[in-house]
Amino acid sequence: MSATLLQKVWDAHTVRRLPNGQTQLFIGLHLIHEVTTPQAFDMLRARGWGVRFPERTIGTVDHIVPTLDQRRPFLDVMAEDMLSALERNCREAGVRLLDLTSGAQGIVHVIGPELGLTQPGMTIACGDSHTSTHGAFGAVAFGIGTSQVRDVLASQCLAMDPLKVRRIRVRGRLSRGVYAKDVILGIIRRLGVNGGVGYAYEYAGETIERMTMDERMTICNMSIEGGARAGYVNPDQVTFDYMRGRKFAPQGDAFESACAWWKRMASDPDAAYDDDVEIDGSSIRPTVTWGINPGQSVYVDEPLPSAAAGGSEGAGIGEALDFMGFRAGQRISGTRIDVAFVGSCTNARLSDLREAAKVIRGRHVAPHVRALVVPGSQPVRLAAEREGLDRIFLDAGFEWRGAGCSMCLAMNPDKLEGREICASSSNRNFKGRQGSPTGRTLLMSPAMVAAAAVAGEVVDVRELADGH
Ligand code: SF4
Numbered sequence: 256m257s258a259t260l261l262q263k264v265w266d267a268h269t270v271r272r273l274p275n276g277q278t279q280l281f282i283g284l285h286l287i288h289e290v291t292t293p294q295a296f297d298m299l300r301a302r303g304w305g306v307r308f309p310e311r312t313i314g315t316v317d318h319i320v321p322t323l324d325q326r327r328p329f330l331d332v333m334a335e336d337m338l339s340a341l342e343r344n345c346r347e348a349g350v351r352l353l354d355l356t357s358g359a360q361g362i363v364h365v366i367g368p369e370l371g372l373t374q375p376g377m378t379i380a381c382g383d384s385h386t387s388t389h390g391a392f393g394a395v396a397f398g399i400g401t402s403q404v405r406d407v408l409a410s411q412c413l414a415m416d417p418l419k420v421r422r423i424r425v426r427g428r429l430s431r432g433v434y435a436k437d438v439i440l441g442i443i444r445r446l447g448v449n450g451g452v453g454y455a456y457e458y459a460g461e462t463i464e465r466m467t468m469d470e471r472m473t474i475c476n477m478s479i480e481g482g483a484r485a486g487y488v489n490p491d492q493v494t495f496d497y498m499r500g501r502k503f504a505p506q507g508d509a510f511e512s513a514c515a516w517w518k519r520m521a522s523d524p525d526a527a528y529d530d531d532v533e534i535d536g537s538s539i540r541p542t543v544t545w546g547i548n549p550g551q552s553v554y555v556d557e558p559l560p561s562a563a564a565g566g567s568e569g570a571g572i573g574e575a576l577d578f579m580g581f582r583a584g585q586r587i588s589g590t591r592i593d594v595a596f597v598g599s600c601t602n603a604r605l606s607d608l609r610e611a612a613k614v615i616r617g618r619h620v621a622p623h624v625r626a627l628v629v630p631g632s633q634p635v636r637l638a639a640e641r642e643g644l645d646r647i648f649l650d651a652g653f654e655w656r657g658a659g660c661s662m663c664l665a666m667n668p669d670k671l672e673g674r675e676i677c678a679s680s681s682n683r684n685f686k687g688r689q690g691s692p693t694g695r696t697l698l699m700s701p702a703m704v705a706a707a708a709v710a711g712e713v714v715d716v717r718e719l720a721d722g723h
Pocket of ligand 1: 317318362363364383384385599600601659660663664681682
């Protein structure tokens with residue numbers, strides 16, 4: 256019988272159906288970090304339980320690490336305590352930890368794919384909402400809470416509600432200056448921040464098929480911002496080419512056999528979907544959020560909506576305009592920024608840094624702007640330095656930082672101050688997200704962040720000659 260990838264992966268990992276309608280699902284890979292694990296390990300310890308499959312658990316440190324001075328002990332005592340707890344827990348449980356000395360440390364959703372830990376057909380869980388990123392490989396991946404982290408550590412299983420599947424087909428060629436970030440912001444704007452509740456999103460169509468793995472990761476990463484529990488792309492040759500030779504990917508003949516299995520896990524052409532949506536990719540323009548959730552976005556050359564707008568568009572517009580200090584009808588372009596942040600698990604891969612560097616090459620950050628680039632992982636940073644991208648950023652007046660989550664959620668010293676406005680390549684623009692309760696976040700592509708840094712205000716990256 257025809258099936259979607261979600262159904263196939265789900266069935267392959269089902270331990271049993273539970274009486275309450277949930278499924279006990281085996282988790283192939285559990286990624287852990289310093290923030291959502293200390294309590295989970297404490298709960299395990301209190302019950303005298305161990306980690307069931309340490310070899311299926313991998314740790315890294317990302318949320319709290321300082322990106323400027325990473326010497327131990329950290330100046331921030333709480334950060335030092337969290338990292339020390341993770342180190343102790345991993346050591347005691349026999350879990351591999353990719354720490355700051357490993358050369359492989361970075362944001363959990365960057366390092367999984369980079370190392371080939373993330374593979375098609377897998378179930379992946381992590382105590383972080385943006386675990387959906389790994390779906391780019393045709394994995395079923397979702398974020399979990401601390402008590403579920405405990406459950407996975409103890410049993411390698413999760414009790415999961417069934418999911419519906421919405422296929423989102425993106426058609427057409429993206430225009431110059433339009434990136435994967437604009438596509439996913441457009442999808443969330445169209446379907447709403449709660450539109451995906453109860454669903455996994457399957458991204459398809461020729462626009463997605465043409466995308467690199469980095470671009471697919473950007474798309475899948477923000478599935479959660481559209482309310483979806485997971486998002487995925489069917490594995491194809493682009494996926495296999497990316498996987499080949501990665502440290503934890505199957506090697507030699509085993510790789511060829513794995514490819515054959517991965518192909519079979521893709522959705523069948525005649526699979527049935529609970530919902531089907533088409534998006535015209537060719538009409539998407541560079542996009543910027545103007546509000547306090549990722550669904551509140553406009554094209555850079557479009558007026559902001561009015562609080563009088565009806566339906567889901569109208570909900571929350573007044574509150575968002577008030578918080579942001581914007582007026583209905585004004586353009587987002589021309590908004591003066593204070594901070595430019597290129598980073599996060601959405602957009603801090605090598606290709607993102609390259610796109611931002613293209614825009615700033617030979618230009619300089621505006622005098623009033625604080626600009627920082629925070630690579631997604633140590634290998635991204637190293638690869639960027641080998642290409643000389645660090646020099647381009649430094650010459651332009653950007654700060655070149657160590658790998659981590661940084662100003663995406665400001666659990667480290669990288670924070671907005673007061674009412675500052677930040678052009679950010681991250682994924683959430685909630686009130687207070689970047690460390691100041693009154694700070695304001697404008698989400699956009701890394702190229703648009705770079706353009707804003709140079710101009711000192713939001714501008715259309717297409718107006719910069721070599722923007723894309
Ligand atoms: S970069 Fe942001 S969204 Fe991604 S894992 Fe870190 S804190 Fe979470």
